[in-house]
Amino acid sequence: MRVLAAGDHFVAPDLFETALRAEPGLPGDLETVHLTSGWPSEPFGPVGSGDSVVDEASGTEEELVEALAGVRVCLTQMAPFTARVFDACPELEMVAVCRGGPVNVDLDAADRAGVAVAQAPGRNAAAAAEYAVAMILAAARHVPYADAELRDGRWRGDLYAYDRAGLELAGTVAGLVGYGAIGRIVARVLRAFGAEVLVADPYTDAATAAADGVRLVALDELLRASSVVSLHARLSEETRGLIGERELGLLPHGAVLVNTARGGLLDHAPLPEALRSGRLGALAVDVYDVEPPPEDWPLRGLPNVVATPHLAGATRQTAHRAAAIAAGEAGRHLRGEPLAHPANAAARRATEEVVS
CATH class of the missing domain: 3.40.50.720 (NAD(P)-binding Rossmann-like Domain)
Incomplete structure (x- = not known):
């Protein structure tokens, strides 16, 4: 079971991994790989092309696709999940975004790919x-x-x-x-x-x-x-x-x-x-x-x-809380439990199926 911790210099991959490892009942063969984008030293912005452009994203589609090889679950804050990324990563099942609104994810493309997306309301x-x-x-x-x-x-x-x-x-x-x-x-x-x-x-x-x-x-x-x-x-x-x-x-x-x-x-x-x-x-x-x-x-x-330069959410507690909420959603998915914070139709369907 391969999981990608796609972090940055605020919510670092190590925070995601530590929070995920604290989740009970995870698969014994869990492997975590890391990807770090340049935010906040590098400004976030739109990423993508054509009909699939996501906002407030950090990093490139190319590096994300490469890091997602063999990955079934990804925890992230700002990785650019465009249609191109979903199309290139058929093994991906779920993306846990540690933000109140996953604007860096093309939710329609995620639905078409059958990928569940979770979010983190109230993290900051x-x-x-x-x-x-x-x-x-x-x-x-x-x-x-x-x-x-x-x-x-x-x-x-x-x-x-x-x-x-x-x-x-x-x-x-x-x-x-x-x-x-x-x-x-x-x-x-x-x-x-x-x-x-x-x-x-x-x-x-x-x-x-x-x-x-x-x-x-x-x-x-x-x-x-x-x-x-x-x-x-x-x-x-x-x-x-x-x-x-x-x-x-x-x-x-x-x-x-x-x-x-x-x-x-x-x-x-x-x-x-x-x-x-x-x-x-x-x-x-x-x-x-x-x-x-x-x-x-x-x-x-x-x-x-x-x-001030977009600092309202910049506390260490927010970073830990964000990682914990995303890890909680990833843990629920890996255990076959309903998601607490589904963000797209695919996530809601998966949650309803588990409940029923």
Whole structure:
């Protein structure tokens, strides 16, 4: 039984193998082979051609196909599973992707090949939620800007002036766009600060929100009422460009906007003017429409922008948790048990067959 641990420099192959070896009841002839891609030292991006292009992938189709020779199960984070890869690897049965959404896998091609794909929801929920709160505080209180000014030898006492002072969370209305695992943790933290929390999410019901001490509202109502807005929605055709010029115009003057989810949720074109005019008091972003941002990025150098290089999920606990969830799914497959987190039709069919 050959298994490929296709890791990178965050979730390394050794983490996958260690987590898999801890699974009970594995075949005695289990052999694990390793493949390491260049991420995060090398940016991820689209991989593939024609009708089968996957996103946020690292490595090449060629090296993955070579590593998959004789492999029945693969654990990975960002390996590019395109139609070409599935076609070239007929022995492959299952791919366990340690991400909340397997965007690096062509799920239709996996279905055609009869390969089950599993995912890892919630693997970085705590890390991403903590980072979002950190970005809210940093933007609302001008922390990075004040730090940079002091390091450059400027004592900016004028930032204490009323028209430059920041926002505190106590008593502030904070709006969360998206209320999944990450949004719910952020809400708890913001409420602990004393903020009133509104949420907009078509997949959440009012009773669930009320039980959490937050209020479910329509997006426009959230934007009009919230001095702080943090994005936590998944990127889809429905949510692409969700916050654009019209939506920015609904925000209270001087509001703080934070995006640690996906760059495509924001229409970036109106942001520079909104920030220069003060319509948007501060923007904190960890994700971008183009990653990394180009040298002529129009937000570069604006004092009311906090920008970090897609680090929200970067904790050691996330790496271990991701490997453990993927290994758990691989273990279930190898033991003939139903998958906990099926991501495609082939995985759901296999799970139903085991249950029945």
